[in-house]
Amino acid sequence: MKSSVLHIVVAAGSGSRFGADLPKQFCDMNGIPVLMHTVESLRQSQTGEVVVVLSSDMVELWKDLCEKHNYDSPEIIIGGKTRWQSVKNAIAAKGDDAEIISVHDGARPLISAVLVRKLVECVAGGDRAVIPAVAVTDSLRKVNSDGSNEAVDRRLFYSVQTPQVFDGNLLRMAYSEPESALFTDDASVVENVGATVRVYPGEPTNIKITHPMDIAIAELIQKGLRS
Numbered sequence: 001m002k003s004s005v006l007h008i009v010v011a012a013g014s015g016s017r018f019g020a021d022l023p024k025q026f027c028d029m030n031g032i033p034v035l036m037h038t039v040e041s042l043r044q045s046q047t048g049e050v051v052v053v054l055s056s057d058m059v060e061l062w063k064d065l066c067e068k069h070n071y072d073s074p075e076i077i078i079g080g081k082t083r084w085q086s087v088k089n090a091i092a093a094k095g096d097d098a099e100i101i102s103v104h105d106g107a108r109p110l111i112s113a114v115l116v117r118k119l120v121e122c123v124a125g126g127d128r129a130v131i132p133a134v135a136v137t138d139s140l141r142k143v144n145s146d147g148s149n150e151a152v153d154r155r156l157f158y159s160v161q162t163p164q165v166f167d168g169n170l171l172r173m174a175y176s177e178p179e180s181a182l183f184t185d186d187a188s189v190v191e192n193v194g195a196t197v198r199v200y201p202g203e204p205t206n207i208k209i210t211h212p213m214d215i216a217i218a219e220l221i222q223k224g225l226r227s
């Protein structure tokens with residue numbers, strides 16, 4: 001029997017590092033908001049339902065954008081003050097019955113449908129937690145508390161992406177525990193309850209929009225992927 005899959009798109013952040021009037025997920029990218037590209041990438045995988053988590057003060061803006069672009073929005077979940085709270089809200093609202101749950105950054109618009117399907121297949125096949133990641137190519141240095149620094153072996157490090165995909169029961173259990181400042185993503189949340197996380201090869205094109213120039217880069221990548 002086909003597993004039921006829920007894709008949670010987290011887009012409730014303020015985008016403070018982006019430095020624009022609007023949070024990055026609502027800024028234009030090749031004619032439509034970044035968040036619409038993100039949702040469509042997940043929808044094209046045809047693996048399950050997509051919901052989007054927004055801050056309460058951005059819901060009307062999103063609805064206006066959807067009307068402007070004649071876009072069919074996924075169900076909207078109201079987020080919390082932190083990313084952890086936003087994911088927890090989405091799980092509580094929609095994740096009770098999902099056998100597989102993925103969590104994806106709203107500002108990662110270039111995820112491929114192929115990679116989404118591969119990650120979901122990994123969990124459907126028995127993995128409990130799978131995350132995409134790419135090898136670090138820059139040289140790395142560790143800065144110590146005394147101000148000194150030293151080179152580290154970059155072969156030991158990977159840059160983590162989303163969507164991160166989990167067994168539904170595992171993610172629900174992990175999010176029943178208290179929030180911690182040590183949680184940097186959903187993988188760290190499930191590790192907190194003793195789960196093993198599998199790293200799956202990610203995509204170099206699956207960039208996260210963080211700074212204004214990232215949109216220009218994403219536009220070029222998208223045009224290249226479509227050509």
